[in-house]
Amino acid sequence: MFFTCLSSQVMKQELMMKRHNNNIEEQVAKTMMLLDEIQPIKVDHHFRVRLMQRIEREFGQRSEYSRAGLRNRFDFRLAFMALLIMVNLGYALLSVQHNNLGKTSGISEMIDNLSDDYPSQEFAYYDQTSAYPAETVTTESKTP
């Protein structure tokens, strides 16, 4: 009696388990069936219009940006080159002026030196001796 009761209990449990498993399998199958049931969607007729607008916006803008960028870069380069040329010219002008000033000051210094040198004693002596060459010769000849 006990065994028959136990076996019926076990059988009941097994049946319940089987039913539960079947339930799960059914749910799994239903869920997986969803993929087969998905209907293909129709393309919205604005899709291509929006796409072309986006392409126009993105690629049109990009090419404009790149063109503007090129122009800006070009302008910048040109301005930089002009600045460099101006700086170089300015520097060249300044250095030429500086050299000229140096030269004139050098000449005037030389003249000054010369004028300083002329009235010196030695020159005066030489001048004097040269003024009287005969005397000098005689004195020179007198000396042994």
Next chain:
Amino acid sequence: MTSKEESFRALVAAHQEMVINTCYRFVFNREDAEDLAQDVFIEVFRSLEQFREEAKLSTWIYRIAVTKSLDHLRRQKRKKRFSSLKRIIGIDDPIAEIADSNGDNPAEALVGNEQAVILQDALNTLPDSQKTAFLLSKQEGFSNQEIADILKTSVSAVESLVHRAKKNLHDKLYAYYAMQ
């Protein structure tokens, strides 16, 4: 209109339906699928000159569609993880709430079907190659050879991927429902 634009328009017309539906299979949401398809065609427009005809043009386009869709799913996953982390910390994420209520979730896309959420969650746990092979095999218009070309693999590898994906998906769903 330039000849490039003209030929591009023709290309879009020929492939738009397939591209949108491929993306839709992955994301379960019409709006996202259309946005992704736009990204796909933008990418095609950008790199059309670099296309070297090693594969068919259509295969190349569908490969871009698959890559974009997988990227989108990865981004979504990251966003989900981040918002759940925020929730744990105690910061409300209004963006996530708006996204949820705007039909970003597949249950709303496939109306009245909360099984879709469960299915997508289970699909997202699969490796990319299995997921792609399985989802493309479910879509009309793709032969195993085409799927193999898109995945740059052999037909037998595709069959194996689809088989494994089915089994993994079944096991994951079974485990989910058994826990309920």
